[in-house]
Amino acid sequence: PMTTVAVLGGGIGGLAASYYLCKSPQVTKVILLESSSRFGGWLWSTRRSDGAVFEHGPRGIRPAGAVGRNTLNMVEDLGLGGEILPVTYTHVASKNRYVYVNRQLHRMPSGLSGLLRPVPPFSRPLLLSLATEILVKKGKEDDESIHSFVSRRLGKELADIAVDSLCRGVFAGDCRKLSMRSCFPLLYDAEQRRGSLTLGMLLGSGPAPVVPPGPLAQRSIQESWAQWSLSRGLESLPESITEYLQQSGRVQLHREAAVQQISPSASGWKISLEDGVMSADHIISALPAKALSSILPSSCQPLIQLLQDISTVTVAVVNLEYEGSVLPVAGFGHLLPSSEDRGVLGVVYDSVPFPQHNRPDGETTRLTERLLARATEAVWSRDCIPQYYLGHHRRVESMRRFIREKSLSLSVIGASYDGVSVNDVIFSGRTAAEELGAV
Structure with a gap:
């Protein structure tokens, strides 16, 4: 028919x-x-006549997993492969992510040193949390908040600072209300299948959709991309x-x-x-x-x-451009836990992962500040992120x-x-x- x-x-x-x-x-x-x-x-990207590009929405896409490969296959099919701006895992924007706690920027633990010794604002080494995590019993509930899940398995401190900030960065949401099962299905499944996040991640999780990688997705694996954008914006x-x-x-x-x-x-x-x-x-x-x-x-x-x-939540996105290099640190950006500031979610240092979007003449710094919008403000991104x-x-x-x-x-x-x-x-x-x- x-x-x-x-x-x-x-x-x-x-x-x-x-x-x-x-x-x-x-x-x-x-x-x-x-x-x-x-x-x-x-x-939605603003392309200014001087060559600068500003993103109103997402600024980078992750290539990982079946869904990431699927998008890259589509990008390739559309003939956009030549416009890709990759950011690898060894890039400073991938290695350095900050959290703003007690009015100070702290680099999030990464690599072995971050595992073995306590890194402020955390009071115990990550390896200790992971080692004890293997022994924690499996949750009984059909669903659980992200904060409860992480507190139970990895400790309250990680939940209060790292996970609280992460949920505000990804979902602009409250980890005490968001569902672990719906927001982080891979981690939820790891506990369900293996009784532990650590074991679940090491041993692999359940059946994933099968998406064979095309040449572009294969390149992303070989070159170990953490994220990518496009030369004229997403x-x-x-x-x-x-x-x-x-x-x-x-x-x-x-x-x-x-x-x-x-x-x-x-x-x-x-x-x-x-x-x-x-x-x-x-x-x-x-x-x-x-x-x-x-x-x-x-x-x-x-x-x-x-x-x-x-x-849904409403987020205000403010794009800022400064003359010269004004960042105190080089990295992807910083997030704030809700205990630090209810209104500010975080700041992305756009110039670091994607300097190609700076205007070509003279040195500038581009930042994006993300705020939880007060209902009275007239903002673009009204009701933009669904809350699971x-x-x-x-x-x-x-x-x-x-x-x-x-x-x-x-x-x-x-x-x-x-x-x-x-x-x-x-x-x-x-x-x-x-x-x-x-x-």
């Missing part, structure tokens, strides 16, 4: 889903609907996908096309826009959970409630069960469900497209 798939949301998730749908022979037509005036969502990725979709001839791209309502019809779905109605056999929603909840029909009430239960609080996995399972039981031809993808990283979101688009192809 002729299959038309509507993809709602033109961020990186919706673009990735459309890209993979293009490769599926079962799909005849893809309609991509984006409410704003641009595609790419949080992948927005080059959504721009290249958009161009690929336009040239495919199978995708209708619509900007400023806000979906008002979707309702099941005999053949699939009726999609109401401001200026008319479209129909599709299947919908892939790459919208944030709350946005999807507001367009579903009342017959989907249980699903609407589950979607509304997923919280306790029980998140059960909520997502319930959603997908409801969709199955009601036989709704609907897939839900994007950062609200199965991982907030760029790699996770792209992979969720691939998964949804492949599930359609398999039917």
Whole structure:
């Protein structure tokens, strides 16, 4: 049968889903609907006329694991391989990460010396925490907060400083509320399978998706990349996908096309826009959970409630540029535990990993400060990072069960469900497209 798939949301998730749908022979037509005036969502770069590049969203992508290889395979397929800016594990930005505690910058322990002796602000050597961790009993709960999990296995000090800071850096969130199982599935699985993080990491965890590395991903392994960006900023990725979709001839791209309502019809779905109605056999929603909840029909009430239960945080991102070299230390940046400052999440020293994004003439320093935005401020990144609080996995399972039981031809993808990283979101688009192809 002729299959038309509507993809709602033109961020990186919706673009990735459309890209993979293009490769599926079962799909005849893809309609991509984006409410704003641009595609790419949080992948958004400002390129100044003097050559400087500033990132409004993510600034580097990690190549590790199946999902990391998958993204690099896509980058290669799009012909962006030549624009990659890699940062290796031996680079100063990978080795030096700081935490700001008691109004001082402390380098996070790394390498052997960090394992064997106590490094301030920590009072005991990391090796001791790891050695005793092997003996800790497995957790009994179905889900647990990240802070509770790490305190139980590695001690309160690491949880209060390192893990608290890390969760604010990655999720802009509170490690006392975030779910270990949903935020760090590999570590959760390590405990479940081997009874220990240390053993789980050494012996390897459970079955991972199989993604054979293409030449670019192989290069990332050989050269041991810790992260990468693109010479004109990460927005080059959504721009290249958009161009690929336009040239495919199978995708209708619509900007400023806000979906008002979707309702099941005999053949699939009726999609109401401001200026008319479209129909599709299947919908892939790459919208944030709350946005999807507001367009579903009342017959989907249980699903609407589950979607509304997923919280988000609003982060203000401030890009700063200074004349000359102003950093007190060389590294990736510094994070602050919540005990230090509730409002400031951290500062990324963008010039260190990606000096190529500095303007070419004269020495400058680029920094990005990330703040937890007060609700009253007008900031760009409103509701940008979904928060996987306790029980998140059960909520997502319930959603997908409801969709199955009601036989709704609907897939839900994007950062609200199965991982907030760029790699996770792209992979969720691939998964949804492949599930359609398999039917």
